[in-house]
Amino acid sequence: MRAEGAQTPGSRTLAELVRTLGTELRERYCERVHKLALDTGFTCPNRDGSLGHGGCTFCNNESFAPSAKARPDVLEQMSRGAAVVAKRTGARRYLAYFQAYTNTYDRLDRLDSLYRQSLSFPGCVGLSIGTRPDCLGEGVLELLARIRDEGHLVWLELGLQTVFDHTLERVNRGHGSDVYFEASRRARALGLPVCCHLILGLPGEDRGHALESHRMVVDAGVDGLKIHPLHVVRSSLLAAQWRAGDYAPMSLSDYAEWTADLIERTPPDIVFHRLTGTCSEDLLLAPAWCAKKWDVLNRIESVLRRRGTRQGSALRLRSGTDPE
Ligand code: SF4
Known part of the structure; x- marks a missing residue:
C-alpha cells in the first residue's frame, strides 16, 4: 500500500510559503506524523x-486507491x-487516512468499528x-465528534470540486454545491x-471559476484545502471525452499559476492538505505531468x-498591510 506523507505538499521549501498539514501536525505532536492511506472496501x-x-x-477509483485489488484489513494496511x-x-506517528471511495457510506456500527480499529494501531x-x-x-458527524472528544485528531475531507452546479452536473457528480x-x-x-477538496481544470472551467470556487469556500469558513488538477485516467468517461477531443487537460504552467493564485488568497490559518494529485503511470492518460508530483x-x-508571494499575501495587500 502507499504510505502517504502528511507533509504533503512535500517540498520543505514550499512549506515555508504554505501552511501544510505536515507542519500543522509536527507543531501539534512535536514530531513527524504521516498519513497512511486506507482502502477499507467502501463503495x-x-x-x-x-x-x-x-x-x-x-x-x-484505482487512480487513488492502488491497493483496491488486494484488500488486507485495516491494521494490516x-x-x-x-x-x-x-x-x-x-516517523512513528500516523493519521489513518480513509481515502478510497466514500468513507462514511455504510452502517454506523461498521464505520465505528473501522475507525476504531485504525485508532488502535500503535502511534x-x-x-x-x-x-x-x-x-x-x-x-455520522456525531460519531466523529465523539471520537474527537476522546482525544483523537479528526479531519473531515469533503469533496466539492467546484461551486458551479453546471460543472458538477457535467461531470455527473450527483450533488450540487x-x-x-x-x-x-x-x-x-x-x-x-x-x-x-477542489479540482482545477474541470471541463468548461477557467482561472475565474477556480478563483470563485476558492473564494466561496473560504468565505463560508473552512479549515483545510486539498487541491489537485483534473487528470484523465483509464476506464473513465472523461477518457472517452478526451480521446474524442472534447476535453483538453490544463497545462502544468496554468496549474502552477492558478494554484499560486489560490494560495495567495488563502488565510494563513487554513491548512493545505495537498497541492497536487498523484496517479500511477499505468492509469494516467493525461496530462503526463500529473505523474511527477515533485515537479x-x-x-x-x-x-x-x-x-x-506566499499564503495569504493577497489578503494582506488587500487590507493595506505590507507583504512579508
Ligand atoms: S464520488 Fe465520484 S470520484 Fe468519488 S468514488 Fe464516487 S464516483 Fe468516484
Whole structure:
C-alpha cells in the first residue's frame, strides 16, 4: 500500500510559503506524523446505483486507491504503510487516512468499528475521513465528534470540486454545491475541522471559476484545502471525452499559476492538505505531468518565489498591510 506523507505538499521549501498539514501536525505532536492511506472496501452512491452507476466522469477509483485489488484489513494496511514510512523517514506517528471511495457510506456500527480499529494501531493519532458531502447520514458527524472528544485528531475531507452546479452536473457528480455548504456548516458546528477538496481544470472551467470556487469556500469558513488538477485516467468517461477531443487537460504552467493564485488568497490559518494529485503511470492518460508530483510542487514554489508571494499575501495587500 502507499504510505502517504502528511507533509504533503512535500517540498520543505514550499512549506515555508504554505501552511501544510505536515507542519500543522509536527507543531501539534512535536514530531513527524504521516498519513497512511486506507482502502477499507467502501463503495459510493454514485457507483452502486443509489444515485447512479457510472460515477463522476473522472472517476476510476484505482487512480487513488492502488491497493483496491488486494484488500488486507485495516491494521494490516496500517502496518504495511508504517513499515514503508519507517524506512523512509523514521516517523512513528500516523493519521489513518480513509481515502478510497466514500468513507462514511455504510452502517454506523461498521464505520465505528473501522475507525476504531485504525485508532488502535500503535502511534495512530487520529483520522482523516474522505467523503462526499451527501453521505453524512444520521449519527455520522456525531460519531466523529465523539471520537474527537476522546482525544483523537479528526479531519473531515469533503469533496466539492467546484461551486458551479453546471460543472458538477457535467461531470455527473450527483450533488450540487449547496449540499457541500450545508454539510460543512453542520460539521464545523460540531467543532469538526473540514478540508474542502477542489479540482482545477474541470471541463468548461477557467482561472475565474477556480478563483470563485476558492473564494466561496473560504468565505463560508473552512479549515483545510486539498487541491489537485483534473487528470484523465483509464476506464473513465472523461477518457472517452478526451480521446474524442472534447476535453483538453490544463497545462502544468496554468496549474502552477492558478494554484499560486489560490494560495495567495488563502488565510494563513487554513491548512493545505495537498497541492497536487498523484496517479500511477499505468492509469494516467493525461496530462503526463500529473505523474511527477515533485515537479508540480517545485513549479508552484517557483511561481510563488517569482511573484514574491506566499499564503495569504493577497489578503494582506488587500487590507493595506505590507507583504512579508
Ligand atoms: S464520488 Fe468519488 S468514488 Fe464516487 S464516483 Fe465520484 S470520484 Fe468516484
